Structures are given as C-alpha cells and as structure tokens.
Amino acid sequence: MMEDWYFEFIKFVKNLYKKDSVALHEPLFIGNEKKYVLDCIDSTFVSSVGQYVNLIEKKLSEYTNSEYCIMTVNGTSALHVALSLAGVMPDTEVITQPLTFVATCNAISYCGAKPVFVDVDEDTLGMSPKSLKKFLKENCKIYDKKVVNKITGKEISAIVPMHTFGHTCRIDEIVQIAMEFNIPVVEDAAEAMGSFYKNKHAGIFGLMGVLSFNGNKIITSGGGGAIITDNQELAQKAKHISTTAKLPHKWEYYHDEIGYNYRMPNINAALLLGQLENLEKFVKIKRELAKTYKNFFDAIGINFITEPINAKSNYWLNAIMLDSRKERDEFLEFTNSNGVNTRPVWVLMNKLPMYKGCYTFESKTAEYLEDRVVNIPSGVML
Ligand SMILES: Cc1ncc(COP(=O)(O)O)c(C=O)c1O
Incomplete structure (x- = not known):
C-alpha cells in the first residue's frame, strides 16, 4: 500500500x-582541491612519491590523534595490509559482523582466512560486544595459547568490528574483550572519517584502524584509504609492504619480501588535502x-x-x-x-555465495x- x-x-x-x-551521496569540491591538484601536476610528482602524500599522512595523524598514518590506494588495500600485519594467516578465522560492506570480508579472504560472524547491536548497527563475548566464551577454547573455534577447529586470528554509516560501535568494550582473549582488533572505520566515540576518533581504539576515501565517502581522494595506528613497528611495516617492500636506495631495486603496490598516488593526496580542509x-x-x-x-x-x-x-x-x-x-x-x-x-555477508x-x-x-x-x-x- x-x-x-x-x-x-x-x-x-x-x-x-x-x-x-x-543522489544518495555526491562529493563536493569547494576548497583548494583544484589548486593542490594543479600544483601536483606542475611538480610532475603525480605518482607514489611526493609531498602531498607525506603531508596528508601528517594531517590525518593530527586529526585522528593517531601516532602514525599510512596512505593506501583504497580502504580495501588498507584492510588487507592491516590484517596481514595483525597476523592473519591462511586457514585461520577472523571475527566480523554480517552487516557490513563486502570489502571487510574480501580483505579477510585476501589473507587466506575466513570470516566468522557475530551479531550487531540494534542501536549502533555495529558489532555487538555481547555476541562477541558469548561466541568466544561458548564456542571457542584456548589451545596451545591460541583461541580456536570449537566448531570449525580453526584459530581466531583477528577481530574486525565496523562503524556502520559513521556511527561508532561499542569499540571500547570490544577491545577489552579482545584483550582478554589476546586477539588483535583491526577497526574498519572506512565510513567513519570525522566520527568520534567517547571523544576519540574512530579507528584508534584497536591495534590498527582503516579509513576509506572512496568517492562516496564524506571526503574523497577519488580512491584512497589509510591505516592509522600508534604502533611504530607496524606503521613502518605497513609503509614498507604497501610500497612493494623496496629497501630505500638511490638507484638499486631491492625488495626484501613480497610487497604490494598499494601506496596512494600523490595526486590523490593533493585532492584529499583540499577535502580534509573542509x-x-x-x-x-x-x-x-x-x-x-x-x-x-x-x-x-x-x-x-x-x-x-x-x-x-x-x-x-x-x-x-x-x-x-x-x-x-x-x-x-x-x-x-x-x-x-x-x-x-547491504545484503548480509553470510548470504553471499562466497561467504x-x-x-x-x-x-x-x-x-x-x-x-x-x-x-x-x-x-x-x-
Ligand atoms: C565498511 C567498509 N569497509 C571497507 C570499505 C572499502 O573501502 P574502499 O572502497 O576505499 O576500498 C568500505 C567502502 O567502500 C566500507 O564501507
């Protein structure tokens, strides 16, 4: 009717x-975006090296109050890197929520792991600490210092809560539970740039947090993402493996592990700087x-x-x-x-053919x- x-x-x-x-959402360019992008073109540094990338990392660290920020080509790649560095190995499981965008689960899959789903809270739309705790207490056992899902026999390697539509979930409770079980938390804060929980920016509660600057987000770099963290070692590793794991050298190309070409290009960072100012x-x-x-x-x-x-x-x-x-x-x-x-x-993740x-x-x-x-x-x- x-x-x-x-x-x-x-x-x-x-x-x-x-x-x-x-439209549902459109980007708005009313600041210095054109100026910075043109400056970037004039400089010829439009790709993975340049001052705008370094500057935007500094500005985002300041804004989110995280010690470190590493820019990537999109939020999905940021999640991929963050999960690998958190220790998500093939054949393990990562706890997340069924109500999320597919990128959360895809990034888990890129690590060779599988998502397992706990429920969300109706008021936050994000991961329910109650459901998480119940799952860990009732369905998991500690075996050889590892938390293992009794049903599947797989180790739980990380927890990925998501801040749906920019509304923050009960992230402090989630992190507390995760600490009790010694499981790292990677926060999917892709939708939460500019959102705060208990006066702290989304994404800085867990071991690492991930932001997205896709064209549909509150501010955009065209495509882009970031990892924010207070952990220096992880930050250095994140930058290293997202820039093909190349050791710094004036002319030699030496890569010490399998890396990714995930570094945000300078021209996207220039656009994002204009956006961030607004x-x-x-x-x-x-x-x-x-x-x-x-x-x-x-x-x-x-x-x-x-x-x-x-x-x-x-x-x-x-x-x-x-x-x-x-x-x-x-x-x-x-x-x-x-x-x-x-x-x-979104259609729930556990209803999609691959999950x-x-x-x-x-x-x-x-x-x-x-x-x-x-x-x-x-x-x-x-
Ligand atoms: C919850 C969530 N996670 C991850 C992503 C992935 O970000 P990106 O599109 O920048 O890869 C998005 C947005 O697109 C998202 O909404």
Whole structure:
C-alpha cells in the first residue's frame, strides 16, 4: 500500500537539495582541491612519491590523534595490509559482523582466512560486544595459547568490528574483550572519517584502524584509504609492504619480501588535502542535515537512526528503519522511481555465495536490520 508520507518525503528531499533528482551521496569540491591538484601536476610528482602524500599522512595523524598514518590506494588495500600485519594467516578465522560492506570480508579472504560472524547491536548497527563475548566464551577454547573455534577447529586470528554509516560501535568494550582473549582488533572505520566515540576518533581504539576515501565517502581522494595506528613497528611495516617492500636506495631495486603496490598516488593526496580542509564544515552540515531529517521523521512517526550513546557521528549516510521488508521494498521502489535515490542496507555477508559457508554464530539483529534499514540522500549541501 502506497503510504501518504512517501509523497511528503519526496517533496521534502527535493526541496532540501533544491534538485529534481537527488543522489544518495555526491562529493563536493569547494576548497583548494583544484589548486593542490594543479600544483601536483606542475611538480610532475603525480605518482607514489611526493609531498602531498607525506603531508596528508601528517594531517590525518593530527586529526585522528593517531601516532602514525599510512596512505593506501583504497580502504580495501588498507584492510588487507592491516590484517596481514595483525597476523592473519591462511586457514585461520577472523571475527566480523554480517552487516557490513563486502570489502571487510574480501580483505579477510585476501589473507587466506575466513570470516566468522557475530551479531550487531540494534542501536549502533555495529558489532555487538555481547555476541562477541558469548561466541568466544561458548564456542571457542584456548589451545596451545591460541583461541580456536570449537566448531570449525580453526584459530581466531583477528577481530574486525565496523562503524556502520559513521556511527561508532561499542569499540571500547570490544577491545577489552579482545584483550582478554589476546586477539588483535583491526577497526574498519572506512565510513567513519570525522566520527568520534567517547571523544576519540574512530579507528584508534584497536591495534590498527582503516579509513576509506572512496568517492562516496564524506571526503574523497577519488580512491584512497589509510591505516592509522600508534604502533611504530607496524606503521613502518605497513609503509614498507604497501610500497612493494623496496629497501630505500638511490638507484638499486631491492625488495626484501613480497610487497604490494598499494601506496596512494600523490595526486590523490593533493585532492584529499583540499577535502580534509573542509571536513569539519562537512561534518557540521551533515549533523545539521540529520537534525532536519529527524524532525521530519519524528513528525510522521518514522524511526530515523540517530547516533548511539557516547558517539559523535559524521552521519555519513543517513538511514531510517521501516516496519518490514515489504514496506522497505515499496519505499525503495517509489523513491527511486521518483527522482530520490535510496538504497537498502547491504545484503548480509553470510548470504553471499562466497561467504555463506562461513560460520555464523548469531545474526538475528543483523537480519532484522537487513529487512528494514534504508539509506536516504546524505550528500553535503551548501
Ligand atoms: C565498511 C567498509 N569497509 C571497507 C570499505 C572499502 O573501502 P574502499 O572502497 O576505499 O576500498 C568500505 C567502502 O567502500 C566500507 O564501507
């Protein structure tokens, strides 16, 4: 049944963005982006060496309050490197959440490991510490100082919680549990640039955190990612293996291990620097937009998802929670046929062909959310 408020919503969004066709998210270049990119071209240092890459690493370390930052070509490669350095070996398992973007699980697979799934919390949309603890206590045993999944017989080599849509999960509790079991945490903070939990930036709670600067993120370098960490040794290794593991030398090409060509090009860093200068402004506008949406949805009795307790969210993607999958699908059909781009939350990872054979401990809340959560236009508007 077509609800009256669908029409109201379409009118509201088009009026908000002053457009007849509204995308889910679009990048905005209103600062020094062109200046820096042109400067980068003039310098000829457009590739993997250059001052903009070093500068953006320094600026991101400062902003996130992490000791080190290593830029990569995208968030997925950053996750890959971070997981390998955290010690994720082939034939092990990595605990993550079923409600995430596929890159989280793909990066686990690149290490030869398999994801195992614990549930998410309804209020944070991120990994549930309760489900994590229950899994580790009930389904795992300590064997030869290793935590082993009793069902599969595989070692648990890492935990990857994700900060969904920029809302932070209960990361301090997750890290605490992980420490009890001596398992490293790699935070997938790809969506959480500019988000804070208990006044600390997302991504700096675990051993390493990963950011993404894909074109759909709050700030973009076209494609790009970063690893943030306080661990000097890991930071040095991350830079080393993401730059083909080449030993520094004026002319000699000597590589001391299998590395990756994952270093962010200088030209992308130049673009990102221009974007980073406006991050605070973008977060402010997005938080205002979320307030406007909240008022609109409160008035019609629809559940608009707000930042969880203790979080200061970047509101990267705004989301609402509908009553059922049926209503969700009707709403998606109506809005997308009427010039307003909306989309459902991801199909759960444990339903995708390549991950459905992986062990799922709990996924009830994730399934509930999968049926109901819809993202609505969230681009920064002036
Ligand atoms: C949760 C999550 N993890 C990882 C990634 C991967 O980032 P990228 O697209 O930069 O590879 C993204 C975004 O694209 C994401 O949303």
